[in-house]
Amino acid sequence: MAETQPDANGQTVDGASEYFRNTQRPKQLSKHEALAKEFIQYHVETNPDRRIAIVTSGGTTVPLEKQTVRFIDNFSAGTRGATSAEYFLQADYAVIFLHRQFSLLPYSRHYSHSTNCFLDFMDEADDGGVIVADEFQAKMRRVLQQYQHAKKNRLLLLLPFTTVTEYLYALRSLATLTKPLGPRTLFYLAAAVSDFFIPADRLEEHKIQSRETADGKGSGKKLIIDLDPVPKFLKTLVQQWAPKGSMVVSFKLETDPELLVSKAEESLSRYQHDCVIGNLLTTRKWEVVFITRDRGEKWIRVPKARRSKSFSGVENMVGLADHKKEPEQIDLEGGTVTEGMEIETLIIPELKRMHDDVIARQERH
Ligand code: PAZ
Numbered sequence: 001m002a003e004t005q006p007d008a009n010g011q012t013v014d015g016a017s018e019y020f021r022n023t024q025r026p027k028q029l030s031k032h033e034a035l036a037k038e039f040i041q042y043h044v045e046t047n048p049d050r051r052i053a054i055v056t057s058g059g060t061t062v063p064l065e066k067q068t069v070r071f072i073d074n075f076s077a078g079t080r081g082a083t084s085a086e087y088f089l090q091a092d093y094a095v096i097f098l099h100r101q102f103s104l105l106p107y108s109r110h111y112s113h114s115t116n117c118f119l120d121f122m123d124e125a126d127d128g129g130v131i132v133a134d135e136f137q138a139k140m141r142r143v144l145q146q147y148q149h150a151k152k153n154r155l156l157l158l159l160p161f162t163t164v165t166e167y168l169y170a171l172r173s174l175a176t177l178t179k180p181l182g183p184r185t186l187f188y189l190a191a192a193v194s195d196f197f198i199p200a201d202r203l204e205e206h207k208i209q210s211r212e213t214a215d216g217k218g219s220g221k222k223l224i225i226d227l228d229p230v231p232k233f234l235k236t237l238v239q240q241w242a243p244k245g246s247m248v249v250s251f252k253l254e255t256d257p258e259l260l261v262s263k264a265e266e267s268l269s270r271y272q273h274d275c276v277i278g279n280l281l282t283t284r285k286w287e288v289v290f291i292t293r294d295r296g297e298k299w300i301r302v303p304k305a306r307r308s309k310s311f312s313g314v315e316n317m318v319g320l321a322d323h324k325k326e327p328e329q330i331d332l333e334g335g336t337v338t339e340g341m342e343i344e345t346l347i348i349p350e351l352k353r354m355h356d357d358v359i360a361r362q363e364r365h
Pocket of ligand 1: 058076077078079080081189190251252253254279284
């Protein structure tokens with residue numbers, strides 16, 4: 001589906017509008033809208049200066065059946081989004097965390113089931129109870145305090161999605177609901193959203209059968225999947241949905257260092273938003289590039305000595321996508337919660353400075 005295309009009468013149809021016309025409204029959307037509305041209203045009424053970051057996180061699924069057994073998914077665990085949400089909260093933002101269900105969440109991510117199983121942090125106490133092991137006490141207290149602060153002050157709203165359709169409906173609603181905040185809204189679009197989907201009218205109702213031969217011999221038929229492109233929602237978000245003067249930051253993921261900067265630049269010039277943060281799959285925990293209209297290409301890197309270990313990362317690829325070949329020196333202040341320095345501790349303060357400028361510019365007008 002193109003961004004805009006002529007309909008039967010030759011009128012231009014916006015791809016996003018057509019997508020919503022042809023795609024059923026998700027069941028949980030009204031509940032999520034009510035929660036978001038209440039959250040936004042609370043912050044508008046209690047603190048007129050409060051900024052809200054809408055942080056999107058994790059991958060979207062593309063169902064192959066209406067009664068979904070099989071779906072297409074992607075790699076994203078939601079580390080970027082969950083970590084960033086914590087640093088936005090630390091920077092005094094309220095956060096609406098639009099995340100893939102069961103992906104990593106702010107704060108609990110430190111004790112997630114896969115890499116940091118919470119049981120590994122526990123010990124049996126002499127009195128028959130269960131305690132946090134001595135070596136983890138300090139960190140767990142810090143994480144717990146931050147979590148409780150966010151909870152007590154109603155600073156964090158968690159909204160889950162699973163499919164690409166649920167994601168897009170929720171994003172549109174959130175953008176519309178944040179209108180009263182105007183420039184104090186910041187969209188931080190870190191979710192890995194599918195570029196392809198199967199339109200509802202071509203979706204099987206029931207589980208796709210493997211079609212084995214009647215005698216049970218022989219292999220099943222090939223499954224050929226015909227996917228349509230998801231319309232370019234970033235354009236619609238920037239031009240129609242988002243509050244006037246709000247700040248929009250998108251992410252661009254690539255695997256080829258040769259392409260990263262040019263693809264990120266292309267995205268910025270196409271959608272005319274505030275910033276594209278480019279990252280490579282293999283180095284995303286250690287370096288990102290900010291592409292903005294006035295400042296061009298700006299790299300942010302975790303210094304070598306403070307890089308966390310990563311199984312999937314390839315450290316000798318750091319610097320390969322840098323067009324300028326002159327990495328900027330960065331201020332190394334900032335807290336770390338897990339081992340090594342999290343690059344989000346550098347990304348979020350930089351964005352907050354940019355957001356200050358956006359708000360100041362709006363106020364001058
Ligand atoms: O979830 P994660 O921390 O494993 O990965 C984060 C990311 C690479 C999905 C994110 O930084 C990103 O680039 N999101 C946008 C992807 C894209 O649509 O190009």
